[in-house]
Amino acid sequence: MLKNxxxxxxxxxxxxxxxxxxxxxxxHTFLTISNSxxxxxxxxxxxxxxxxxxxxxxxxxxLSKQNDSEKNEKDLLIQYFSDFRIQLSSKISKIxxxxxxxxxxxxxxxxxxxxxxxxxxxxAVQYKFIKLNDNTSVELxxxxxxxxxxxxxxxxxxxxxxxxxVKDGIARLRLEQINKAETTLIEIEKLLFDLTIKINSK
Amino acid sequence: MIAIKDFSITPGSRYKDxxxxxxxxxxxxxxFLEDKxxxxxxxxxxxxxxxxxxxxxxxSFLEEVFGGLARKFGxxxxxxxxxxxxxxxxxxxxxxxxxIEHA
Numbered sequence: 337m338l339k340n341x342x343x344x345x346x347x348x349x350x351x352x353x354x355x356x357x358x359x360x361x362x363x364h365t366f367l368t369i370s371n372s373x374x375x376x377x378x379x380x381x382x383x384x385x386x387x388x389x390x391x392x393x394x395x396x397x398x399l400s401k402q403n404d405s406e407k408n409e410k411d412l413l414i415q416y417f418s419d420f421r422i423q424l425s426s427k428i429s430k431i432x433x434x435x436x437x438x439x440x441x442x443x444x445x446x447x448x449x450x451x452x453x454x455x456x457x458x459x460a461v462q463y464k465f466i467k468l469n470d471n472t473s474v475e476l477x478x479x480x481x482x483x484x485x486x487x488x489x490x491x492x493x494x495x496x497x498x499x500x501x502v503k504d505g506i507a508r509l510r511l512e513q514i515n516k517a518e519t520t521l522i523e524i525e526k527l528l529f530d531l532t533i534k535i536n537s538k
Numbered sequence: 539m540i541a542i543k544d545f546s547i548t549p550g551s552r553y554k555d556x557x558x559x560x561x562x563x564x565x566x567x568x569x570f571l572e573d574k575x576x577x578x579x580x581x582x583x584x585x586x587x588x589x590x591x592x593x594x595x596x597x598s599f600l601e602e603v604f605g606g607l608a609r610k611f612g613x614x615x616x617x618x619x620x621x622x623x624x625x626x627x628x629x630x631x632x633x634x635x636x637x638i639e640h641a
Binding site for chain 1: 548549550551593594595596597598599601626627628629633
């Protein structure tokens, strides 16, 4: 958007400079602008050529450089999200597989996951790829919170001396929590995909 | 000011009975927080809780500490007396405020 605006501004500026330069030449110099074809030097053509060269230099050197820089930032950010998705999936699968709920290790892993997500979303906002409080990013952070709650507030396994009904009840609750955590993980992956597409379209 | 890391850098689960070295929320609330909380109320000053410096919290720990405090002393008193510092995980403050609200 900003890039297109700059091109438009510079084009309009070029036309104005050309127009007023032409008037200036006519009024204050001995050079004339002929209507017939001749071999005399046409100041308008020289001016137009100069402006074209300047514009070409501007587009090639400044705009291309800016474009490359923006593309690199975008690629890097998308790579961060992609790495995060892989890491999240691997860490959560491990926790679910080991049923390591409410352990210190899980709390620590979840701290890293939430902090990392917060940091990447912060970068996306800082570099203006998404708006502050963007719907997808807010939902993503909320789902990460849900996952943290599901994994760090799960019922402990029943004690060996507990009766069968208690054991069965706790086992069912744990299964329900595992199922919810897996569903939340799928939702997070979908939101990460949505956010990546959103950033890529910028 | 009270820093949870001074209690434990590995805060554990909800209740004391979940192991002798559980570093539970109940233990932190009863043995560390409540005295300072009452003192802050008496002196009519804010008690700042520093959440930084631990390896991470479980939901049950935070709910037991702050939700438990709100159940014991009332939501209004807790909301008016406690303030939080969390540079590492700023979003935790919002989570804790919800636990107090829903206690």
